[in-house]
Amino acid sequence: MNITVFCSAYSLDDRYSAPAAEFARLLGTGGHTLVWGGSNAGLMGLLADQVKAAGGKLVGIQVELLKHKTYPGADELVLTRDLAERKAQLLARADAIVVLVGGLGTLDEITEVLELKKHGLHDKPVVLLDTEGFYTGMRVQLERMDAEGFLPRPLDQLIAFAETPAEVFTHLTTA
Incomplete structure (x- = not known):
């Protein structure tokens, strides 16, 4: 399976990086x-290192602006003109999408993927790994949108929430 992952390009505390590394090892050992x-930076670089060490393949979708931070060991690298093209490529190449901890870029990516799914423009599984309750606020907001009629599809048809890396794969294999 081609699993697109949205996450931070910053180096993070072990409480965030350890679950990300575990997820990456599961991805690699699963042959995904x-x-x-x-990127070779932060959590993105850590993911790539762990996936590669576990025997998985790497497809990097890097924007020209950040090509100086490109991961050197990718099996395939695609350079895009801008962030919009990058997001489109990340979605197009995905069989599933997984969201790890991240900042504004990650938030932008996940909201776009959910908006496209809401309108039926893709039906790929989307799983959010809620490490240390990082996305509790987002989950509460999405649940409120669902409960108050702001979503044309039930929330559980748009996204699944996982507490552990192993649970992410449970959602992916049952989706």
């Missing part, structure tokens, strides 16, 4: 391909 932002 990591499709990600193509």
